[in-house]
Amino acid sequence: MIDGRGWGSRILRIYLPVLGFLVLMLFPFYWMLIASIKPNRELYNARIMPMIVYQPTLKHYYDLFADTNFLLWTYNTMLVAVITTAISLILGAMVAYPLARMNFPGAAIVAIGVAATYLVPQPLLFIPMADIINKLELGNTLSAVMLTYPTLLIPFCSWLLMGYFKSVPRELEEAARIDGASRFQAMWRVVLPLTTPGLLSAGIFAFTLAQNEFLYALIFLAKSEVRTVPVGAITELIRGDVFYWGQLMAAALLGSIPVAVIYSFFVDYYVAGLTAGSVKS
Amino acid sequence: MAVRPDLVARTAPVVVRARWLHGVLEREGAFSWIMLAPGVLFLLAFVAYPFFYGIWLSLQDRPVAKPGVFIGLGNFVTLAHDGVFWQVTRNTFVYTIVTTVLKLLGGLAMALVINQHFRGRSLVRAFLLLPFIVPTILSTVAWMWIFDPTFSVINWVLVNAGVVSGGFSWLGNKTLAMVSIIIVNTWRGIPFYGITLLAGLQTISPDLYEAAAIDGATVRQRFLYVTLPIIKPILIIVTMFSVIFTFSDFQIVYALTHGGPANATQVFVTYAFDLGMSGGQLGMGAAAALAMLPALAVMIVALTLYLRRQS
Numbered sequence: 297m298i299d300g301r302g303w304g305s306r307i308l309r310i311y312l313p314v315l316g317f318l319v320l321m322l323f324p325f326y327w328m329l330i331a332s333i334k335p336n337r338e339l340y341n342a343r344i345m346p347m348i349v350y351q352p353t354l355k356h357y358y359d360l361f362a363d364t365n366f367l368l369w370t371y372n373t374m375l376v377a378v379i380t381t382a383i384s385l386i387l388g389a390m391v392a393y394p395l396a397r398m399n400f401p402g403a404a405i406v407a408i409g410v411a412a413t414y415l416v417p418q419p420l421l422f423i424p425m426a427d428i429i430n431k432l433e434l435g436n437t438l439s440a441v442m443l444t445y446p447t448l449l450i451p452f453c454s455w456l457l458m459g460y461f462k463s464v465p466r467e468l469e470e471a472a473r474i475d476g477a478s479r480f481q482a483m484w485r486v487v488l489p490l491t492t493p494g495l496l497s498a499g500i501f502a503f504t505l506a507q508n509e510f511l512y513a514l515i516f517l518a519k520s521e522v523r524t525v526p527v528g529a530i531t532e533l534i535r536g537d538v539f540y541w542g543q544l545m546a547a548a549l550l551g552s553i554p555v556a557v558i559y560s561f562f563v564d565y566y567v568a569g570l571t572a573g574s575v576k577s
Numbered sequence: 578m579a580v581r582p583d584l585v586a587r588t589a590p591v592v593v594r595a596r597w598l599h600g601v602l603e604r605e606g607a608f609s610w611i612m613l614a615p616g617v618l619f620l621l622a623f624v625a626y627p628f629f630y631g632i633w634l635s636l637q638d639r640p641v642a643k644p645g646v647f648i649g650l651g652n653f654v655t656l657a658h659d660g661v662f663w664q665v666t667r668n669t670f671v672y673t674i675v676t677t678v679l680k681l682l683g684g685l686a687m688a689l690v691i692n693q694h695f696r697g698r699s700l701v702r703a704f705l706l707l708p709f710i711v712p713t714i715l716s717t718v719a720w721m722w723i724f725d726p727t728f729s730v731i732n733w734v735l736v737n738a739g740v741v742s743g744g745f746s747w748l749g750n751k752t753l754a755m756v757s758i759i760i761v762n763t764w765r766g767i768p769f770y771g772i773t774l775l776a777g778l779q780t781i782s783p784d785l786y787e788a789a790a791i792d793g794a795t796v797r798q799r800f801l802y803v804t805l806p807i808i809k810p811i812l813i814i815v816t817m818f819s820v821i822f823t824f825s826d827f828q829i830v831y832a833l834t835h836g837g838p839a840n841a842t843q844v845f846v847t848y849a850f851d852l853g854m855s856g857g858q859l860g861m862g863a864a865a866a867l868a869m870l871p872a873l874a875v876m877i878v879a880l881t882l883y884l885r886r887q888s
Contacts, residue, residue, distance in 0.1 A: 394612045423863045
């Protein structure tokens with residue numbers, strides 16, 4: 297702002313670095329896209345310039361739909377993400393609300409417990425969890441992941457929502473209470489409507505986390521019909537030493553699109569959710 | 578008018594019960610615990626219980642689908658005498674430390690660049706965050722193709738630029754395999770650092786920079802004495818988060834190298850996965866996963882305390 301207003305300086309200071317970051321961050325997606333529309337004779341030809349497509353084809357997409365359960369995987373992924381997001385948002389809000397706005401015995405312990413479960417990484421739990429899911433006879437069912445994903449998402453949602461719930465002034469709630477609203481009504485009619493942005497942030501973040509989950513899905517979902525997109529792609533489009541590159545790329549691209557579209561509508565909420573955990577307002 | 582006695586008799590208890598319930602819900606403690614109960618019970622059943630059950634498993638010789646035999650610290654002793662385990666420990670630390678330094682520097686650079694005023698800034702920010710939001714496994718698939726031994730685009734560029742005569746085997750060479758997983762983890766993590774740090778930078782008032790400029794501070798001095806102190810808390814929290822999740826990373830390593838070649842990129846979680854899931858030794862796998870706990874516990878406790886102090 298202060299130094300160098302000339303064009304040359306702006307290019308050096310802003311446009312060149314921005315372009316550099318954009319190329320670095322987006323190149324793999326470009327690579328995914330062009331590999332998915334290259335015919336095999338271009339894909340597996342080390343002699344030609346690989347950066348562009350000479351004769352684009354949708355064959356890999358066609359094969360993906362015809363030869364694999366990709367549509368079913370997409371349906372499973374969506375179903376699991378939507379249900380686990382809903383469960384986590386509701387339970388997370390119910391945990392966050394009293395922690396943020398009430399005084400009661402045991403509040404400190406619960407708050408520390410929630411923070412700790414948020415930070416305990418899933419890899420510490422997956423082996424005992426595999427045994428538990430086996431004992432519950434939930435292997436190869438979507439219930440297995442619907443039951444386990446909220447363990448990752450509830451602590452996150454509570455954490456995020458606590459900040460939003462704290463930000464609503466007590467006076468508003470007290471005024472409603474004086475007018476005869478019960479505690480529940482004060483929450484439902486006064487606090488929750490004012491924290492809609494927080495609920496949206498938590499929901500979108502939880503949704504992308506659920507789409508990203510891989511370890512539990514890999515362990516619990518061994519049958520093709522119940523798989524999610526990441527597990528299906530990795531286990532069925534790579535068979536032994538054979539990589540179906542074109543289809544892999546098509547699956548990766550199509551699997552990324554739902555998250556990217558939802559993200560594009562709610563970028564600001566997503567960024568708010570991302571930073572709320574680390575930036576205290 | 579005659580009152581129908583049965584009607585009164587039936588509704589009265591309902592009213593009493595409703596009032597009683599209402600009274601209970603108005604008490605702060607009762608209301609709080611009724612709200613907390615489902616979530617807390619769920620976390621107890623599916624986080625706390627598996628955690629302690631995992632400790633119990635790690636003390637057993639427990640093949641899959643067979644009853645376990647208690648062997649005390651036997652699994653840990655076996656691991657401690659296994660050279661692979663120490664290699665795994667070393668790999669995990671190298672992976673975590675190198676990626677953290679790169680992500681921190683790259684993310685800070687990204688944040689400083691986007692914090693300037695230019696047209697299309699919010700669009701650029703949205704695009705730059707894409708690596709972080711796209712499911713990791715799916716973007717790693719693109720990287721697998723980028724690192725392909727025969728058709729690697731990196732090799733193509735290097736060969737055609739005349740830098741090398743033959744391409745590298747990125748995932749087949751021990752050192753390069755580690756370099757590869759570090760590249761992908763860094764690529765995916767930089768936007769997380771960049772966008773969070775950007776949010777921190779945006780809380781700095783321009784007045785501070787102007788005051789510093791009037792006092793004759795150089796760009797470097799402004800960064801060291803104005804920017805850095807203000808974003809320090811965010812820097813610490815973001816870094817600690819990222820360290821915890823990098824230390825326990827699974828997806829990138831599993832997809833790119835499966836821990837190979839010859840365990841050169843094996844980290845704790847892929848190792849525990851191989852022992853517990855592929856090898857069917859639940860006890861040994863649980864022990865390998867728990868071996869992460871000391872280092873993780875230090876970071877988790879530190880971060881929990883720091884976060885509580887901040888709020």
